[in-house]
Each structure stands twice: as structure tokens, then as C-alpha cells.
Amino acid sequence: MHRILSIVTTLEQHLIAVTCADSDIYRPLACPYCGMGGLWRHGCYYRKADRCGMNSKSLNPVPVPRYLCPPCERTCSRLPLCIAPRRWFDWAMQQVVLALLLAGCSIHHCCRCTCRARSTVRRWRDWLQSRSEEFCFYLRSRFPELGRHADRDAFWRHVIEGRSLAQAMAWLDRELVVP
Ligand SMILES: [Zn+2]
Incomplete structure (x- = not known):
């Protein structure tokens, strides 16, 4: 896009x-x-x-x-990059929430740490889950080193730590509609 x-x-x-x-x-x-x-x-x-x-x-x-x-x-x-399409919050806030969940935090703990509503945290988690296969395919085709991470959560932890959610979405935006 x-x-x-x-x-x-x-x-x-x-x-x-x-x-x-x-x-x-x-x-x-x-x-x-x-x-x-x-x-x-x-x-x-x-x-x-x-x-x-x-x-x-x-x-x-x-x-x-x-x-x-x-x-x-x-x-x-x-x-x-600092404004996410069709989202109230920016990528940086979404990244904080997703990084906590990917690190094994419970929804409850994540809500308390980030002051985000439970429904928001669940929606972002479900969004990443539902689009993950497609996103992973395109990101791995561009960044072959990501292929080493077979596990979905490890893959996303690596993406967020190595680049940022915003940069990953900016790259996917060339091929797909994000978020
Ligand atoms: Zn036209």
C-alpha cells in the first residue's frame, strides 16, 4: 500500500x-x-x-x-511512522503491550502495567495472532535471518527487539494492508 x-x-x-x-x-x-x-x-x-x-x-x-x-x-x-493507520494508539504503545504478552505476562498484569483496557489488550493480541502467518511470510522473505525463529512468539520477540513494531509494519505496508 x-x-x-x-x-x-x-x-x-x-x-x-x-x-x-x-x-x-x-x-x-x-x-x-x-x-x-x-x-x-x-x-x-x-x-x-x-x-x-x-x-x-x-x-x-x-x-x-x-x-x-x-x-x-x-x-x-x-x-x-508515529501514527498507526486505523488505530487510536500509536505503534509504540501497541509494541509495549505486545512485548509484555510475548514475554509471558498475563492479560491482567499487562493491563495494570500499561493502563490499557482489557478489551484493547485482547484485541491487539488477537490481531497479531490472526495476521501472524501472513506477516511472518513476508517478513521472512525480506529478512531471511528471521527464519531461524520457528516459534511464533520467539519470532515476534525478535522482530520487536531487532527493529520495532512500527518499522516491521512500515515494511509490511508495502505489500499488505496493515494493521
Ligand atoms: Zn485513482
Whole structure:
């Protein structure tokens, strides 16, 4: 999909890139729906992406540039690495939760450590379980050294420790729809 722009890793970098008039790093080379090039800038939409800043220092709402494909008249956008597509929380928070579970923590303990709701923790755990086979296939084809980890949990522990969940998802985003 190439929806994730992995070179932009913080909200601060993202805001500079979006507000700088010369910068157009978010413009997709081609429309994800029909494949045509020549997309037009089409305003922004806004996300509550800053989960850390206190009220007065919050960077919210965070603008995300939108692009219009003239031939098919559909709009699309790309996101920095620090904002997860279709998720309220960023990859870093998801990584903390998943790393605890992969290390053998119970759901209960994980909720207490991360202050995340039980339903959220379960949803992320189930998501990784259900997509794991597909994700592993693509990650192993790109990073052969990952093939050494036959066990699913060991594989993901290695991915998270060696890269990060965000970097792994940015790479998978080129081949698949994530999350
Ligand atoms: Zn199109």
C-alpha cells in the first residue's frame, strides 16, 4: 500500500513536513485505487494523534494531507511512522503491550502495567495472532535471518527487539494492508 512514510518518526517532524510549503513528501506516486499518477493536494483531515502532550502542550489536532486522484475522483493519504493507520494508539504503545504478552505476562498484569483496557489488550493480541502467518511470510522473505525463529512468539520477540513494531509494519505496508 505504501501508506506509511517510515522516514517521519515523530509528530514534530510530521508537523514541519506538513506545514512547510515546499514539502510534498506525503504525495503518493500513484493512486492506491486505480494506479494513476498525478495526484492533487486536497486539503487535510485531522487526527487526535498526540497521546502524550498535556492539554496546553498537546499537538492535537494533527493535520494529515489528503490527495485527490482526478481520474477516479477518490482521495487518499499517507501517514508518518508515529501514527498507526486505523488505530487510536500509536505503534509504540501497541509494541509495549505486545512485548509484555510475548514475554509471558498475563492479560491482567499487562493491563495494570500499561493502563490499557482489557478489551484493547485482547484485541491487539488477537490481531497479531490472526495476521501472524501472513506477516511472518513476508517478513521472512525480506529478512531471511528471521527464519531461524520457528516459534511464533520467539519470532515476534525478535522482530520487536531487532527493529520495532512500527518499522516491521512500515515494511509490511508495502505489500499488505496493515494493521
Ligand atoms: Zn485513482
